[in-house]
Amino acid sequence: MTSPKEISPGLVIQRFTPPLALADFRLIAFDMDSTLINIECVDEIAAAAGRKEEVAAITEAAMRGEIADYKASLRQRVALLKGVSVQHLQDVYANRLQLNPGADRLVAACQAAGMKVLLVSGGFTFFTDRIRDRLGIDFTRSNVLAVEDGKLTGKMVDQPWGDICDGDEKRRMLLETCERMGISPRQAIAMGDGANDLPMMGEAGLSAAYHAKPKVREQAMVAINSGGLDRLLEVLR
Template sequence: MPQEHAPGLVIQGFTPPLKLQDFKLAAFDMDSTLINIECVDEIAAAAGRKEEVAAITEAAMRGEIADYKDSLRRRVALLKGVGVQHMQEVYDRRLQLNPGAEELVRACKQAGLKLLLVSGGFTFFTDRIRDRLGIDYTRSNVLEVEAGRLTGRMVDQPWGDICDGAEKRRMLVETCQRLGISTRQAIAVGDGANDLPMMGEAGLSVAYHAKPKVREQAMVAINEGGLDRLLEVVRP
């Protein structure tokens, strides 16, 4: 049975505290996990389609849409014609790191963990967050741009077409293999249904202000406060 370890912090499946040094990799979702927004929704605002796109995003994150790839294609199609400058405005004006993100990342680095950012979002944002936080590995989607505007399509990459839940899991497994570690030595942090495959593979799964389905399945659910609350149960 899940037990509230402290107000807004729920734990199931283990007895805290754990040691951060016992893990070798921390994998993070981006939108609504490391950062405060869903980037696709904010880009859609520039096209006057935010409400429509946000409704699809919410349903996908709650696990109410079975085909994540189709849901993302539908949302990206609605972004057609948005200028790249609008994405920069989203980054500059709307995007913020979630509370405790920098503190948790710093503690992971000091404990010797490598960092992985896996996102159903877009490289325009993941590349900037990677550089900002000093993240080691990333995987996300590429928006197609022509003449400075989005075409409403994504670009296929060598590893596949879209980073969905299955691809997040695969990237976690591949990164662990690259590092020569077990997936049990990985921490996975997310908030949406598409994070569940990688969370199920990791040795420690963490739900951050997550959808109900994700909170129910995670070993740690942070329902109040910042990401650094994980350090209350996984001690540096």
């Protein structure tokens, strides 16, 4: 292990790795909110309920690792969304959500190299399903918002794999996907920005922090602190 080294402005190698190629990997796993996309969806949904500031403060604390119980924090935030219409979610997707710079290019490069793509999120299927279809992503895992009469109930729906996709579930999904593909986790890349991404990043052969919280930058093998997601290609030949 060596000291962190900035190999070009805003791109830091936190831990020494030998020269790597995309061909060394078979899977890339992305967090969604603030990693693959530009927003925290739960915060933008909360805007319709007049609770964005309150919800965003909880989100920020959770992503910084200052809230130990991610599930409880998400339940708390979702409860504040009660009564928001599903149409508002569509408005968030259409008018607020954008792919982060370089997302298209990085995903396309990985797919061209024969890699599968996993989107694993503490966010919601309303958005992950649309991003999956937009980018041709192979696997997803995220949370389902409960809806009645076209409005959010303030709760989430349990799924066959469990109740909430938190950090532990992200890790399990990464390992489960690797097992399904017949590969080692060392053949996976994991990219994220928040504390709930650290469990899956710790299993991957290459972990990359994207414009991440300090705790995540410190533990990742590569930290992209400026520029787009495709800057990862600068360390993958």
